[in-house]
Amino acid sequence: MSEPLDRAQRRLLRRLYNGRTVPIVVDGQSFATYRAATGYLLSLTTEARDAAYAQMKAFAKADRTEL
Numbered sequence: 001m002s003e004p005l006d007r008a009q010r011r012l013l014r015r016l017y018n019g020r021t022v023p024i025v026v027d028g029q030s031f032a033t034y035r036a037a038t039g040y041l042l043s044l045t046t047e048a049r050d051a052a053y054a055q056m057k058a059f060a061k062a063d064r065t066e067l
Contacts, residue, residue: 002042002043002044002045002046002049003046004042005038005041005042009053010038012057013034013037013038013041013056014034016034016037016056016057016060017031017032017033017034017037018034020032020033022063024037024056024059024060024063025059026040026052026055026056026059027052027055031056037056040052041053
């Protein structure tokens with residue numbers, strides 16, 4: 001069984017996906033909701049989860065700087 005996301009990760013993901021209209025793409029999959037993103041992250045191994053989480057953060061940061 002995989003470990004749950006820590007509190008800081010859950011809070012950041014909620015902020016990233018709150019009111020999102022453009023999905024975040026990670027590993028060829030797009031996520032537009034918090035629930036879909038956390039479900040995907042929880043299905044991964046710890047190393048893969050950390051990498052996917054970092055990709056989500058980077059995508060959201062790049063998306064924010066384009067505005």
